[in-house]
Amino acid sequence: MSLKNIYFILVRPQLGENIGSVARAIKNFNITKLRIVNPRCGWPNEKSQATSEGAKDILKKTKLYSTIDKSIADLDIIFASTS
Numbered sequence: 001m002s003l004k005n006i007y008f009i010l011v012r013p014q015l016g017e018n019i020g021s022v023a024r025a026i027k028n029f030n031i032t033k034l035r036i037v038n039p040r041c042g043w044p045n046e047k048s049q050a051t052s053e054g055a056k057d058i059l060k061k062t063k064l065y066s067t068i069d070k071s072i073a074d075l076d077i078i079f080a081s082t083s
Contacts (some may be wrong), residue, residue, distance in 0.1 A: 020051030027055040
C-alpha cells in the first residue's frame with residue numbers, strides 16, 4: 001500500500017488547534033490527505049492555520065463531509081481509533 005492512498009479522517013474535532021496539529025503530524029509521515037466530518041469549531045478555522053505550521057498545504061486540500069459514511073464511501077479498508 002502506498003502512502004498516497006492513505007486518508008486521515010477527523011470526526012467532529014472540537015478545536016481548530018487539533019486540526020492544525022493533526023495536519024502537521026500526518027505530514028511528518030508523508031500522509032497528505034485529511035478529511036473532516038462535522039468540525040465543531042467551524043471550517044476554515046484560523047487557529048488550525050496557526051498550529052499547522054509547515055502543513056498549510058494539507059489544510060488547503062482538506063475535504064469536509066457531513067457524515068462518516070460519506071467520508072469513507074470511496075475507501076476499501078478502514079481502521080478506526082478513539083480516545
